[in-house]
Amino acid sequence: MSPVPLLAAITADDLLQTGFSGVALGCKYALIALGFSIIFKATGVINFAQGAFVLIGAYFTYSFTQTWELNFYLSVVLAMAAGAVLGVAIEALVLRRLVNEAPVTVIMVTIGILFILDNVVTAIWGPDNRNLGDPWGVSTRELLGVTVADRDMWTMASTGLVLAAFYVFFRFSTLGLAMRAAAVDPEAAMAQGIPARRVYRVSWAIAGMVAALAGTTLAAGSGQLSPATGALALVAFPAMILGGLDSPLGAVVGGIIIGLVQQYTALLAPEYFDWVGESFERVSPYLVMIIILLIRPFGLYGTQEVRRV
Amino acid sequence: MAAIAHAFRAGGPNRDLVLSYAEDVKLLRSPRRSPWRWVFVVACAALFWLLPTYFVGDPGLRILAMCGIFAIGAIGLNLLTGFTGQVSLGHAFFVGAGAYTAAYFGGQRGWSMPAYLLLAALIGFVVGGVIGPFALRLRGNYLVIVTLGLVFLGQHLWSNWDSVTGGGAGISLGAAPMSIGPLDFKEGIELGGEAYSFEQSFFWLVWGLVALGALLAKNLVRSRPGRAMQAIRDRDLSAEVIGVSLARYKVGAFAWSSAYAAVAGALYGLLQQYVSPVEFGLFLAITYLAMIIIGGLGTIFGSVLGALFVWGGRSVIEQNSGQAIFDPLITTGSGEAGIFTIGEFNAVLFGLAIVLFLLFEPRGLAAFWLRIKSWFLTWPFSY
Numbered sequence: 294m295s296p297v298p299l300l301a302a303i304t305a306d307d308l309l310q311t312g313f314s315g316v317a318l319g320c321k322y323a324l325i326a327l328g329f330s331i332i333f334k335a336t337g338v339i340n341f342a343q344g345a346f347v348l349i350g351a352y353f354t355y356s357f358t359q360t361w362e363l364n365f366y367l368s369v370v371l372a373m374a375a376g377a378v379l380g381v382a383i384e385a386l387v388l389r390r391l392v393n394e395a396p397v398t399v400i401m402v403t404i405g406i407l408f409i410l411d412n413v414v415t416a417i418w419g420p421d422n423r424n425l426g427d428p429w430g431v432s433t434r435e436l437l438g439v440t441v442a443d444r445d446m447w448t449m450a451s452t453g454l455v456l457a458a459f460y461v462f463f464r465f466s467t468l469g470l471a472m473r474a475a476a477v478d479p480e481a482a483m484a485q486g487i488p489a490r491r492v493y494r495v496s497w498a499i500a501g502m503v504a505a506l507a508g509t510t511l512a513a514g515s516g517q518l519s520p521a522t523g524a525l526a527l528v529a530f531p532a533m534i535l536g537g538l539d540s541p542l543g544a545v546v547g548g549i550i551i552g553l554v555q556q557y558t559a560l561l562a563p564e565y566f567d568w569v570g571e572s573f574e575r576v577s578p579y580l581v582m583i584i585i586l587l588i589r590p591f592g593l594y595g596t597q598e599v600r601r602v
Numbered sequence: 603m604a605a606i607a608h609a610f611r612a613g614g615p616n617r618d619l620v621l622s623y624a625e626d627v628k629l630l631r632s633p634r635r636s637p638w639r640w641v642f643v644v645a646c647a648a649l650f651w652l653l654p655t656y657f658v659g660d661p662g663l664r665i666l667a668m669c670g671i672f673a674i675g676a677i678g679l680n681l682l683t684g685f686t687g688q689v690s691l692g693h694a695f696f697v698g699a700g701a702y703t704a705a706y707f708g709g710q711r712g713w714s715m716p717a718y719l720l721l722a723a724l725i726g727f728v729v730g731g732v733i734g735p736f737a738l739r740l741r742g743n744y745l746v747i748v749t750l751g752l753v754f755l756g757q758h759l760w761s762n763w764d765s766v767t768g769g770g771a772g773i774s775l776g777a778a779p780m781s782i783g784p785l786d787f788k789e790g791i792e793l794g795g796e797a798y799s800f801e802q803s804f805f806w807l808v809w810g811l812v813a814l815g816a817l818l819a820k821n822l823v824r825s826r827p828g829r830a831m832q833a834i835r836d837r838d839l840s841a842e843v844i845g846v847s848l849a850r851y852k853v854g855a856f857a858w859s860s861a862y863a864a865v866a867g868a869l870y871g872l873l874q875q876y877v878s879p880v881e882f883g884l885f886l887a888i889t890y891l892a893m894i895i896i897g898g899l900g901t902i903f904g905s906v907l908g909a910l911f912v913w914g915g916r917s918v919i920e921q922n923s924g925q926a927i928f929d930p931l932i933t934t935g936s937g938e939a940g941i942f943t944i945g946e947f948n949a950v951l952f953g954l955a956i957v958l959f960l961l962f963e964p965r966g967l968a969a970f971w972l973r974i975k976s977w978f979l980t981w982p983f984s985y
Binding site for chain 1 (some may be wrong): 758895957
């Protein structure tokens with residue numbers, strides 16, 4: 294393909310390829326952000342420990358495939374179940390006592406949990422990089438003129454699937470309806486006989502499940518699994534907040550925007566605006582987030598907070 | 603209850619009887635009316651002198667000086683978070699700004715210490731004032747995440763602004779002068795013919811500044827701006843309705859808090875003699891928040907307690923990790939039994955401390971003191 298004249302050093306192929314990898318990366322962020330948003334929607338808690346859930350989920354998958362030598366897909370399902378148990382346990386042990394506390398309290402508690410879990414993971418599994426043992430490895434295929442990694446295809450498919458499952462769950466199931474009601478007005482929901490405890494528990498369980506899936510997609514590939522994997526979850530914060538804290542759709546849209554922004558900065562910044570400094574792609578998501586929040590303080594799809602005097 | 607207890611004391615009007623507003627907000631009343639506060643002040647002054655000269659060796663003084671540096675930053679964050687209710691994960695950014703101000707103007711340009719410390723405070727104040735308006739547009743959780751972004755943007759800036767910050771490798775403060783008038787803290791000050799070490803001198807410098815900062819902060823929170831800040835914390839809408847200017851006090855709180863952070867950063871650089879971008883990351887920001895929560899949100903005294911507890915505790919464990927009681931938990935080298943490395947163990951304890959304090963004593967260490975005090979005040983009808 295001929296080079297695009299506007300961007301002398303970068304061909305249309307490059308742009309397409311980057312766009313694709315941006316969406317793939319964005320889907321990983323979206324999966325993490327979905328876990329954040331489901332907890333926030335139901336309980337109003339920003340769960341900083343989600344990064345640790347992601348990490349532990351990935352290590353669960355690793356243990357099931359490598360130590361127990363189970364089938365990979367079965368391992369992922371098992372890891373998601375284990376993630377759900379972990380989520381419920383954290384909710385029952387700690388967060389249950391903090392319903393209706395100030396945001397700073399809840400945030401700091403989840404940060405405390407993050408520290409504990411992260412370091413326990415390192416203590417159990419060690420600091421080395423490991424192979425997750427996924428069947429996708431580093432294999433790629435050609436699609437519409439771009440090279441596509443198999444694991445990226447799987448990531449995108451599972452993000453789409455999770456979003457669809459969320460939609461079906463919230464739209465058609467009784468519990469989903471209860472959760473939506475509890476999110477809109479906890480007190481009115483409780484007055485209608487909606488079990489708040491169960492709503493909280495289920496939302497933490499779902500977050501744990503999605504986190505395990507997200508961790509698996511993040512760690513897929515060759516030697517990608519290490520305790521540092523959890524730190525990637527921090528980049529999901531801009532994604533989540535950009536889409537609006539309480540919107541699953543926003544989490545996915547925000548994730549993809551952040552993924553694209555990151556990949557395109559990595560491609561274009563060294564060529565056209567190198568004054569921003571090395572590896573600007575690490576911080577560009579935060580910059581985009583700040584700019585969008587100043588224009589729309591509750592994100593793209595977030596519920597505007599109504600304040601009455 | 604308290605009134606009955608006071609009836610048992612012989613002579614004079616009730617100790618807590620105040621006749622004017624000025625008397626009500628007084629820090630120190632006469633020794634007869636608030637004896638324990640005087641005991642506390644005298645004890646602090648005595649410790650200030652005696653700790654470096656008699657009780658603690660140079661390594662211990664380094665740790666205590668670091669605690670003092672954290673205390674200054676924590677007082678600043680408490681003004682913002684504890685008194686104004688604006689949660690910020692961005693404190694590390696302002697600390698970094700102060701550290702690099704000292705490194706550039708002190709270490710590279712050779713300014714004198716009072717000059718670059720004041721400039722650090724000023725730069726912190728201005729940068730905080732620029733960031734402050736974000737708090738007018740964003741609230742609660744959204745503000746937390748934006749300030750989190752600030753830390754990452756800051757780290758990027760420190761890593762790339764090579765001419766000032768030395769880039770990712772960091773910058774030395776070895777050449778920064780550290781003297782005020784005839785007192786040279788770097789070589790160790792001389793007082794009354796006696797020469798003291800760098801650690802002793804620096805301890806006095808830092809804790810002197812802690813006292814100054816605490817007094818300044820106390821004056822701020824017990825006067826009009828402080829009441830406005832607390833009204834905003836308790837309910838910003840009501841505060842606005844009764845005429846408190848949100849813009850003025852939110853931005854002001856950010857500015858003051860970052861001025862404190864910047865001074866803490868400058869002192870941190872002076873003690874370490876070297877600063878690099880990785881030090882001003884999320885972990886530092888979280889450490890500061892943990893300090894004010896563990897110490898006590900909304901108390902100046904608690905900020906100092908929290909800094910002593912968090913940093914002191916971490917250092918004590920680091921130094922005693924070889925002891926037998928830690929053997930099953932901490933491994934100090936390859937092959938030796940133990941679950942955690944020292945860093946991991948400290949991080950787990952740190953996390954546990956945050957969780958346990960918030961669950962069981964959300965008012966922090968300062969509340970222990972308040973409880974003891976009320977026990978004695980209501981004696982003999984304490985329960």
